[in-house]
Amino acid sequence: MEVVGESVLSAAVEVLFGKLASSDLLKFARQEEVIAELEGWKRELRMINEVLDEAEEKQITKPSVKEWVDDLRDLAYDMEDVLDEFATEELRRRLLADRPHQVRSLIPTCFAGFNPVSEVKFNMEMGSKIKEITGRLGDISRRKAELGLKGLEKFASGAAASTWQRPTSTSLINEPVHGRDEDKKVIIEMLLKDEAGESNFGVIPIVGLGGMGKTTLAQFIYKDDEIVKHFEPRAWVCVSDESDVENLTKNILNAVSPDEIRDRDDFNQVQRKLSKSLAGKRFLLVLDDVWDIKSYEQWNQLRVPFKSGKGGSKIVVTTRDTNVASLMRADNYHHFLRPLSHDDCWSVFVEHAFESKNVDEHPNLKSIGEKIVQKCSGLPLAAKMVGGLLRSKLQVEAWKRVLDSNIWNTSECGIVPILRLSYQHLSPHLKRCFAYCALFPKDYEFEEKQLILLWMAEGLIHQAKGDNRQIEDSGADYFNELLSRCFFQPSNNRELRFVMHDLINDLAQDVAAEICFTFENLDKISKSTRHLSFMCSEYDVFKKFEVCEQMEQLRTFFALPINIDNEKQCYLSAKVFHYLLPKLRHLRVLSLSCYEINELPDSIGDLKHLRYLNFSHCTQKVA
Numbered sequence: 095m096e097v098v099g100e101s102v103l104s105a106a107v108e109v110l111f112g113k114l115a116s117s118d119l120l121k122f123a124r125q126e127e128v129i130a131e132l133e134g135w136k137r138e139l140r141m142i143n144e145v146l147d148e149a150e151e152k153q154i155t156k157p158s159v160k161e162w163v164d165d166l167r168d169l170a171y172d173m174e175d176v177l178d179e180f181a182t183e184e185l186r187r188r189l190l191a192d193r194p195h196q197v198r199s200l201i202p203t204c205f206a207g208f209n210p211v212s213e214v215k216f217n218m219e220m221g222s223k224i225k226e227i228t229g230r231l232g233d234i235s236r237r238k239a240e241l242g243l244k245g246l247e248k249f250a251s252g253a254a255a256s257t258w259q260r261p262t263s264t265s266l267i268n269e270p271v272h273g274r275d276e277d278k279k280v281i282i283e284m285l286l287k288d289e290a291g292e293s294n295f296g297v298i299p300i301v302g303l304g305g306m307g308k309t310t311l312a313q314f315i316y317k318d319d320e321i322v323k324h325f326e327p328r329a330w331v332c333v334s335d336e337s338d339v340e341n342l343t344k345n346i347l348n349a350v351s352p353d354e355i356r357d358r359d360d361f362n363q364v365q366r367k368l369s370k371s372l373a374g375k376r377f378l379l380v381l382d383d384v385w386d387i388k389s390y391e392q393w394n395q396l397r398v399p400f401k402s403g404k405g406g407s408k409i410v411v412t413t414r415d416t417n418v419a420s421l422m423r424a425d426n427y428h429h430f431l432r433p434l435s436h437d438d439c440w441s442v443f444v445e446h447a448f449e450s451k452n453v454d455e456h457p458n459l460k461s462i463g464e465k466i467v468q469k470c471s472g473l474p475l476a477a478k479m480v481g482g483l484l485r486s487k488l489q490v491e492a493w494k495r496v497l498d499s500n501i502w503n504t505s506e507c508g509i510v511p512i513l514r515l516s517y518q519h520l521s522p523h524l525k526r527c528f529a530y531c532a533l534f535p536k537d538y539e540f541e542e543k544q545l546i547l548l549w550m551a552e553g554l555i556h557q558a559k560g561d562n563r564q565i566e567d568s569g570a571d572y573f574n575e576l577l578s579r580c581f582f583q584p585s586n587n588r589e590l591r592f593v594m595h596d597l598i599n600d601l602a603q604d605v606a607a608e609i610c611f612t613f614e615n616l617d618k619i620s621k622s623t624r625h626l627s628f629m630c631s632e633y634d635v636f637k638k639f640e641v642c643e644q645m646e647q648l649r650t651f652f653a654l655p656i657n658i659d660n661e662k663q664c665y666l667s668a669k670v671f672h673y674l675l676p677k678l679r680h681l682r683v684l685s686l687s688c689y690e691i692n693e694l695p696d697s698i699g700d701l702k703h704l705r706y707l708n709f710s711h712c713t714q715k716v717a
Contacts, residue, residue: 101146101147101149101522102150102525102526102529102605103146103149103150103163103166103167103170103522104146104147104522105521105522105523105526105556106167106170106171106174107139107142107143107170108522108556109170109174109553109556110135110139110170110173110174110177111136111139113174113177113178114132114135114136114139114177116181118181118184118185118188119132119177119180119181119184120132122180122183122184122187126217126220128220128221128224131224131225132224134228135227135228135231138231138232138234138235139231141238142166142234142235142238145238145243145244148243148244149162149163149241149243150163152241152243156241158241159241159243162234162237162238162243164608165230165234166234167609168622169227169230169231169234171624171647171649172227172230173227173231174553175647175680176220176223176224176227178703179220179223179702179703180220182702183216183220270445271307271310271311271314272434272438272439272442272445272474273434273435273438273439273441273442273474274307274310274311274314277311277429277431278311278314278315278318280429281298281300281315281410281429282315282318282320282321284296284298284408285298285315285324285378285408285410286324288405288406293397293400293401294400294401294402294403294404294405294406294407295377295397295400295403295407295408295409296407296408296409297408297410297411297422297423298408298409298410298427298429299410299411299412299413299418299419299422299423299427299428299429300312300410300411300412300413300428301412301413301414301415301416301419301428301430301431301580302414302431302580303414303431303473303513303580303583303595303598304414304475304513304516304580305473305474305475305476305513305597306431306432306433306473306474306475307434307474307475308383308412308413308414308431309382309383309412310474311431312380312382312410312412315410316328316330316378316380316410321378324378325377325378325408326375326376326377327350327371327372327375327377327378328377328378328379328380329346329349329350329377329378329379329380330349330380331345331346331349331379331380331381331382332382332383333345333381333382333383333384333385333387334383334385335385335386336386337386337387337388337392339361339392339395339396340361340364342396343361343364343365343368343396344359344364346368346379346399347364347367347368347371349379350368350371350372350377350379351367351368351371354367354371365398365399366399368399369398369399369401369402370402372399372400373402373403374402374403375404375407376403376406376407377400377403377404377407377408378407378408378409379400379407379408379409379410380409380410380411380412381409381410381411381412382412383412383413384411384413384415384418384422385413385414385415385418385519387418387421387422388417388418388421389421390421393421393422409422411423414516414579414580415578415579415580416428416577416579417575417578432472433471433472433473433595434472434473434474434477435472436468436472439467439470439472439474439477440463440467440477442474442477442478442481443463443466443467443477443478443480443481444463444481445481446477446478446481446482446485447480447482447484447485449485458490459488459490459493462490462493462494462497463484463493465497466480466493466496466497469497469596471595471596471597473595473597476597480496483496484496513597513598513601514601514604514605516579516581517601517605519579520576520579523554523555523556523572524575524576525605526554527549527555527572527576528576528581528602528605529602529605529606529609529610530548530549530552530554530606530610530625531545531594531599531602532599532602532603532609532610532611532612533611533612533625533626533627533650533652534594534599534612534627534654535599535612535627535654536594536596536599537593537596538593538594538654538655539585539588539591539592539593539655540591540593540656541590541591541592542570542573542590542592544656545573546566546570546572546573547706548683548706549569549572550565550566550569550705550706551682551683551705551706552625552649552682552683552705553682555568555569555572556568577592580595580598581594582594583595608620608622608623609622609623609624609625610623610624610625610626610650611623611625611626611627612626612627612628613626613627613628613629613638619641619645621644621645621647622647623645623647623648624647624648624649624650625648625649625650625683626645626648626650626652627650627652627653627654628652628653628654629653629654629655630653630654630655630664630666630688630689632664632665633664633665634664634665634666634667634670634689635667636667636669636670636673636674639667639670642674643673643674643677645678646677646678647680648678648680648681649680649681649682649683649703650681650682650683651675651678651681651683651684651685652683652684652685652708653685653686653688655688656685656687656708663688663689664688664689664690665689665690666686666689666690666691668692668693671691671693671694671695671698672695672697675695675697675698675701676695676697678701679700679701679702679703680703681701681703681704682703682704682705682706683704683705683706684701684704684706684707684708685706685707685708686708686709686712687708687709687710687711688710688711688712690712691709691712694709
């Protein structure tokens with residue numbers, strides 16, 4: 095089972111281990127007499143890898159640890175660049191040795207800039223880079239010890255310190271619910287209906303993005319008078335990270351019949367007691383916030399006692415993961431929660447921002463509040479949190495600051511930390527793929543295939559040993575996993591297109607830190623930035639891209655939109671090709687589709703790490 099909260103850096107280190115294990119690269123390293131240095135890298139990385147989860151936890155509250163993590167992240171990128179250069183040179187020499195005449199005639203034809211370099215020059219350059227990397231790696235290791243990172247601490251929750259966790263109490267909140275009357279009606283009808291089937295109970299999954307109000311809706315239904323009369327017993331269990339079926343069964347028994355719980359009972363005894371407590375009764379069980387019931391075996395064990403209940407018994411499951419819902423509900427019916435309407439979202443905001451005050455008595459605040467609610471994008475949690483932030487504040491300036499600020503990304507607001515819980519449950523490789531999506535601006539529609547190709551080019555898709563499928567198939571698994579967990583959602587405008595909810599986009603920006611940026615965030619771009627996107631304009635002059643001249647480590651440089659019904663023709667300054675691109679020697683992705691490009695310089699051939707090149711829909715292109 096994946097470790098919740100496992101460091102995203104562990105995926106980057108795993109990539110380095112894979113490259114350092116290449117037999118061709120190691121053979122070449124022996125020839126170049128740098129094998130000792132590369133073996134030293136592996137030893138240092140193994141020790142560093144043991145403390146990554148601990149460091150990811152501690153960086154939230156300790157700036158010195160965050161600085162260490164950031165430096166390690168940058169070092170991992172630079173190490174990968176050096177190893178890729180090494181592998182490319184090894185391949186070039188091997189091809190020349192095996193088929194010298196064919197290769198020498200082929201290479202200049204395809205890439206004029208890819209001429210054989212002097213071995214002496216290459217050895218000197220690589221020797222200098224390897225020495226510099228070795229020094230930085232040694233510094234990282236020394237600081238690890240100084241920071242007290244030992245890899246011995248195991249955090250019971252498995253989630254980062256800044257990550258919101260659902261309270262374990264099963265007591266139900268008592269506050270008005272806005273905009274969910276129709277959802278309530280549909281689910282209550284299903285609860286009161288006797289469904290035909292082999293089991294005496296039915297499962298109703300409520301699925302939606304974090305903060306969409308799944309738990310609130312379930313509580314709304316749980317307290318309904320008709321439901322209270324119809325079901326006995328009723329029990330509420332907050333599941334969250336619990337994946338052990340035995341512990342979960344004990345929690346359910348404790349909710350149904352607390353007097354039956356005994357610490358020394360084994361799993362069989364607990365199941366028998368729960369089965370007896372439910373026997374012949376029409377029960378309602380709410381399993382709230384289910385994450386880790388991922389296998390049929392787990393579900394099959396968990397549901398055994400439920401079969402003793404009376405026909406018409408029901409289990410309501412709230413989850414962010416459609417895979418969980420599909421596992422527990424055989425016919426794949428899921429009740430998806432949609433964003434609230436603007437009016438309903440406004441009602442939630444008013445309730446928390448104005449308390450008992452009459453909103454019409456504060457017209458200036460009302461007009462600002464309407465704009466704030468628009469930024470909540472129909473997410474009730476956002477309206478509630480921001481409303482609570484402004485509670486009892488009647489100064490117009492305070493409301494304007496919230497409207498114009500990046501408060502949505504901070505722990506003060508509380509929205510992104512709650513959504514971050516979903517991120518924490520991703521595997522390290524999925525975390526990297528999701529963070530890469532920070533390159534898409536809000537409301538940008540993307541295609542599944544296009545995103546998978548970008549992930550492939552960046553080396554973000556991991557294939558386990560023995561997996562003989564095409565890498566595109568593994569990429570599709572990644573995409574569907576993020577889709578099932580509500581990180582992506584189908585576009586309402588076009589078929590086969592997807593978008594990210596605005597607050598999920600904020601989360602991507604948050605976790606991508608200094609690595610991925612759009613031109614909308616120019617003020618945050620630094621030399622550490624590796625991936626950059628921009629919306630193309632009708633006329634893009636060189637001045638727009640001057641900031642990129644210092645970003646020589648850049649791996650991604652692409653114009654948006656990528657191939658998606660972009661009918662307008664745009665023009666790009668030739669200086670971008672002649673003066674900027676030759677400096678970006680580490681590019682893996684270059685996409686300038688839909689520009690009118692008259693000439694490609696020979697220096698394009700020097701981009702030897704390039705894995706994705708897109709000049710589609712470009713007119714008058716001359717090689």
